[in-house]
Amino acid sequence: MNTKRMIKQSTLSFIVFTTLANTSVFAEDSTFANVCSDCHAGGFKGWVSGAPNINKKNKWDEFLNRHTAEEMKEIVVNGLSDHKRKGGCKTCSKDDIEASVDYMLALVSQ
Numbered sequence: 754m755n756t757k758r759m760i761k762q763s764t765l766s767f768i769v770f771t772t773l774a775n776t777s778v779f780a781e782d783s784t785f786a787n788v789c790s791d792c793h794a795g796g797f798k799g800w801v802s803g804a805p806n807i808n809k810k811n812k813w814d815e816f817l818n819r820h821t822a823e824e825m826k827e828i829v830v831n832g833l834s835d836h837k838r839k840g841g842c843k844t845c846s847k848d849d850i851e852a853s854v855d856y857m858l859a860l861v862s863q
């Protein structure tokens with residue numbers, strides 16, 4: 754790849770990134786705020802449950818190494834032994850949950 758093209762591409766990804774940062778991905782996700790943050794943003798429930806904290810990126814390494822984003826969505830939507838189905842949210846749709854996983858992953862993989 755030539756240099757000019759590389760510069761173009763990185764400028765483009767910068768613009769895409771900053772646009773996303775100002776809109777969808779980084780705008781506070783309401784499902785995250787109402788449901789997931791109970792356990793995933795530290796605090797008592799986070800400590801009791803042992804959920805990986807979004808403020809501690811190193812805690813996420815083992816999860817990110819183990820599962821892809823798609824697998825994580827599957828885990829959270831359907832539940833798994835250590836994870837309540839939809840994080841325990843009965844009114845959340847599959848889309849809400851998938852969006853909240855995207856939101857969390859965007860935070861921890863910055």
Ligand code: HEC
Pocket residue numbers: 784785788789790791792793798802803804805816817819820825826828829835836837839840841842850853854857
């Ligand atoms: C009651 C506490 C609790 C709530 C609420 C909760 N989680 Fe979790 N979450 C956990 C725990 C505990 C783990 C670690 C499970 C493990 O060790 O395998 C986890 C792990 C995860 C993982 C990593 C899964 C993996 O194995 O790769 C993702 C992604 C995740 N949670 C997303 C969410 C989302 C999105 C929500 C909100 C819809 C949510 N969680 C709500 C406790 C919670």
